[in-house]
Amino acid sequence: MTVDATSAAADDDGMDLRLTAREQAFAAEARAWLHDHVPRGLPPSGSADGFAAHVAWERQLFDAGWAVVSWPRAFGGRDASWVEWLLFEDAYYRAGGPPRVTQNGIFLLAPALFEHGTDEQRQRLLRPMAAAETLWAQGWSEPGAGSDLAAVRSTAVRVDGGWRLSGQKTWSTRASFCHAMHGLFRTDPDAPRHRGLTYFLVPLDAPGVRVSGFRRLDGDLDFADVFLDDVFVADHDVVGAPGQGWKVAMSTTGSERGLILRSPGRFVAAARRLVALYRRERAVASPLDRDQVVRAWMAAQAYQLYTLQDVTRVAGGAAMGASSSINKLAWSELDVQLHDAALALLGPRAELVEGAPDAVDGGAWIKGWQFALAGPIYAGTNEIQRNVIAERLLGLPKE
Amino acid sequence: MRFAFSLEQQALRDAVRDLLGRACPPAVVRAAWGADDDAAPALWPQLARMGVVGMTAPERWGGLGLGELELVGVLEEAGHAALPAPLLETTAVAIPLLAALPDGPVVDGVRDRWLGAAAAGRAVIAVGLAGAPFVADAARAALLLLERDGELHAVPRDAARLTAEASVDGARRLAWVDWTPSAATRVATGDVARDAAARALDRGAVAAAAELCGLGRRMIELTVDHVQVRHQFGRAIGSFQAVKHHLADAHAALELARPCVARAAYALAHDEPGTAVHASLAKAHAGDAARRAGRAALQCHGAIGYSFEHDLHLFMKRAWALAAAWGDAAWHRARIATAVLDHDAAPGAFHA
Numbered sequence: 203m204t205v206d207a208t209s210a211a212a213d214d215d216g217m218d219l220r221l222t223a224r225e226q227a228f229a230a231e232a233r234a235w236l237h238d239h240v241p242r243g244l245p246p247s248g249s250a251d252g253f254a255a256h257v258a259w260e261r262q263l264f265d266a267g268w269a270v271v272s273w274p275r276a277f278g279g280r281d282a283s284w285v286e287w288l289l290f291e292d293a294y295y296r297a298g299g300p301p302r303v304t305q306n307g308i309f310l311l312a313p314a315l316f317e318h319g320t321d322e323q324r325q326r327l328l329r330p331m332a333a334a335e336t337l338w339a340q341g342w343s344e345p346g347a348g349s350d351l352a353a354v355r356s357t358a359v360r361v362d363g364g365w366r367l368s369g370q371k372t373w374s375t376r377a378s379f380c381h382a383m384h385g386l387f388r389t390d391p392d393a394p395r396h397r398g399l400t401y402f403l404v405p406l407d408a409p410g411v412r413v414s415g416f417r418r419l420d421g422d423l424d425f426a427d428v429f430l431d432d433v434f435v436a437d438h439d440v441v442g443a444p445g446q447g448w449k450v451a452m453s454t455t456g457s458e459r460g461l462i463l464r465s466p467g468r469f470v471a472a473a474r475r476l477v478a479l480y481r482r483e484r485a486v487a488s489p490l491d492r493d494q495v496v497r498a499w500m501a502a503q504a505y506q507l508y509t510l511q512d513v514t515r516v517a518g519g520a521a522m523g524a525s526s527s528i529n530k531l532a533w534s535e536l537d538v539q540l541h542d543a544a545l546a547l548l549g550p551r552a553e554l555v556e557g558a559p560d561a562v563d564g565g566a567w568i569k570g571w572q573f574a575l576a577g578p579i580y581a582g583t584n585e586i587q588r589n590v591i592a593e594r595l596l597g598l599p600k601e
Numbered sequence: 602m603r604f605a606f607s608l609e610q611q612a613l614r615d616a617v618r619d620l621l622g623r624a625c626p627p628a629v630v631r632a633a634w635g636a637d638d639d640a641a642p643a644l645w646p647q648l649a650r651m652g653v654v655g656m657t658a659p660e661r662w663g664g665l666g667l668g669e670l671e672l673v674g675v676l677e678e679a680g681h682a683a684l685p686a687p688l689l690e691t692t693a694v695a696i697p698l699l700a701a702l703p704d705g706p707v708v709d710g711v712r713d714r715w716l717g718a719a720a721a722g723r724a725v726i727a728v729g730l731a732g733a734p735f736v737a738d739a740a741r742a743a744l745l746l747l748e749r750d751g752e753l754h755a756v757p758r759d760a761a762r763l764t765a766e767a768s769v770d771g772a773r774r775l776a777w778v779d780w781t782p783s784a785a786t787r788v789a790t791g792d793v794a795r796d797a798a799a800r801a802l803d804r805g806a807v808a809a810a811a812e813l814c815g816l817g818r819r820m821i822e823l824t825v826d827h828v829q830v831r832h833q834f835g836r837a838i839g840s841f842q843a844v845k846h847h848l849a850d851a852h853a854a855l856e857l858a859r860p861c862v863a864r865a866a867y868a869l870a871h872d873e874p875g876t877a878v879h880a881s882l883a884k885a886h887a888g889d890a891a892r893r894a895g896r897a898a899l900q901c902h903g904a905i906g907y908s909f910e911h912d913l914h915l916f917m918k919r920a921w922a923l924a925a926a927w928g929d930a931a932w933h934r935a936r937i938a939t940a941v942l943d944h945d946a947a948p949g950a951f952h953a
């Protein structure tokens with residue numbers, strides 16, 4: 203998201219929930235294009251064929267200028283404001299667009315490059331990232347470093363013209379299908395934990411890299427271990443200064459927890475599908491099912507309104523700050539709630555997966571439920587978010 | 602698109618916060634517990650002088666002609682202070698209701714007699730809609746606006762028989778009202794009455810939601826202070842995660858309810874078609890969030906918060922009462938369900 207991407211009305215004093223003519227035109231254009239182009243029935247992205255189909259869709263999106271609407275035009279974006287970005291997201295998921303397989307690049311790495319990268323890096327990396335030519339994986343977690351990210355033990359040792367990386371990253375989403383990975387490595391074992399880290403960009407086809415996929419809860423091959431054995435990474439693939447890796451990573455967590463990774467559009471669309479499901483199933487819905495559906499719909503509305511308030515704040519120049527932890531709690535719990543309500547409606551059909559003759563909506567709800575259960579774990583567990591809310595927003599003492 | 606209050610709205614709210622911070626400490630709330638049913642409400646003259654009591658009245662009646670976007674900030678502060686005064690009933694509901702009724706001999710007479718007096722803080726007006734069995738502040742009201750059988754009536758308090766109903770919140774003044782409708786009290790019938798009552802209900806729900814947000818915020822503030830001072834096991838209890846997580850969840854729920862209240866206020870101010878759903882969203886979320894804040898606050902205070910001498914219950918009991926008044930969360934969810942699930946009439950986040 204570019205810093206000067208302000209809403210046209212952002213500086214006016216007073217609440218105004220109408221869209222400007224520009225915002226309306228933008229939304230209409232996005233809706234029309236997506237309506238005509240969003241692919242139906244893409245296979246899951248957790249197989250080589252499935253992934254290729256998703257990449258083809260992302261390329262189409264980029265060619266039409268919709269891949270990264272909030273980025274500057276020079277990098278393939280549309281200089282869209284925050285509000286326009288929200289409108290795009292809303293239109294994307296309303297049209298049934300699939301989750302973005304480019305997300306760990308465009309939503310997580312790109313904000314760090316805009317903030318901490320060099321011009322050379324932005325020129326070289328951003329367009330291919332948005333065009334789905336270079337697919338990025340996130341390499342933060344290690345077997346011994348999950349919530350305690352600063353405990354990473356993978357190392358990078360200085361050599362002529364670059365660094366040599368060794369260690370293991372794990373739970374890296376879609377790394378089996380990606381070309382490169384961004385992540386934290388320890389460059390100074392003697393410095394205090396958070397200081398001795400550096401942020402690296404690692405080509406996954408470099409000698410010494412071995413990527414080994416494994417299945418997630420839903421059976422898809424979406425997780426991977428990345429083993430690194432003396433892998434050379436050139437100096438121009440360090441983001442920020444050596445030793446500043448923690449700071450670079452923290453600029454990403456804001457996007458990960460906040461509204462960039464999980465905009466309300468995705469959940470508002472799911473709430474709309476839930477309402478449609480209820481209307482189809484109402485004959486068998488109990489009053490309690492009905493209440494669960496309406497509660498989930500209400501939670502989606504609240505999250506959307508919360509983000510509109512955030513967007514107004516940020517467009518006015520404020521930092522997203524620790525309030526992104528409220529965001530993360532909200533969207534992750536909301537996603538679970540939406541799927542819970544759907545499964546309750548489906549009763550004995552809830553367990554039917556894709557391919558079962560009587561599966562409702564192609565088994566999408568049980569599939570989505572399994573992914574929703576990951577929300578409270580990834581992007582900083584919800585327990586960690588509660589700690590952040592208590593300590594940074596409410597001012598309670600550290601443990 | 603800009604979803605934030607204006608600087609003037611924020612300034613008004615800050616001014617009310619300052620006044621209540623000074624003039625409405627918990628001791629004032631406590632004093633209201635022991636006051637007579639017909640005692641004048643606390644701080645009414647000060648609030649009237651500031652223009653707050655009459656803020657929603659049109660200027661010709663001495664008011665400021667302000668709308669819901671100004672009002673909800675003020676009411677959140679009233680909730681934060683647990684102000685024992687009928688801002689919700691008189692300022693948020695009764696005055697706008699009376700002001701908006703179509704002209705007619707009875708209405709004109711009622712307005713001439715009561716609207717200016719109410720705006721100036723000389724007369725409290727209480728409201729009893731059909732769904733609510735009891736009328737808050739009836740005993741200290743000069744006028745009662747009552748709904749029955751699809752009609753609205755303006756009944757001088759002297760013409761009604763009141764039976765006091767004691768509330769768990771001792772600062773609240775509820776009464777069962779027995780009265781006889783007549784042509785002289787009838788101010789609206791038919792569609793006009795129905796629409797006015799529906800709008801009054803939405804106003805009351807949103808106003809209560811705003812107060813609930815303030816009450817919740819206050820309970821969290823009290824608790825954040827307490828858990829930093831109270832030590833067990835050699836450290837501040839606020840450093841324990843179990844305590845932090847109670848408060849973090851309560852805070853997050855409130856922060857998610859507040860934009861719903863702002864959205865509902867905007868819908869009321871612009872008379873949007875989806876106003877009832879927005880109002881219900883605000884009331885249900887704010888009521889649940891304030892109740893949750895109360896539970897978290899009490900749990901994190903421990904027994905000291907369970908004692909009558911402690912201030913916490915002044916806020917908690919108001920939250921219980923307001924969460925149930927003007928439609929409780931289940932009632933509002935059911936109303937949303939009818940609109941969204943049965944009539945496919947979900948309003949959008951933006952103003953069409």
Ligand SMILES: Cc1cc2nc3c(=O)[nH]c(=O)nc-3n(C[C@H](O)[C@H](O)[C@H](O)COP(=O)(O)OP(=O)(O)OC[C@H]3O[C@@H](n4cnc5c(N)ncnc54)[C@H](O)[C@@H]3O)c2cc1C
Pocket residue numbers: 306339340341342343344347348349350372373374375376576579580581582583584585586589842
């Ligand atoms: C679907 C999915 C996709 C993922 N994709 C990626 C990826 O692409 N790249 C990547 O690097 N990682 C990825 N991860 C890993 C993710 O970042 C970690 O799961 C996360 O950081 C939590 O670490 P952990 O799993 O080791 O859990 P742990 O840290 O072991 O936590 C286990 C439990 O203990 C609790 N806990 C731990 N510490 C504390 C504390 N201080 N206070 C209170 N409670 C605590 C946690 O909240 C949790 O409930 C992914 C995970 C999932 C589920």
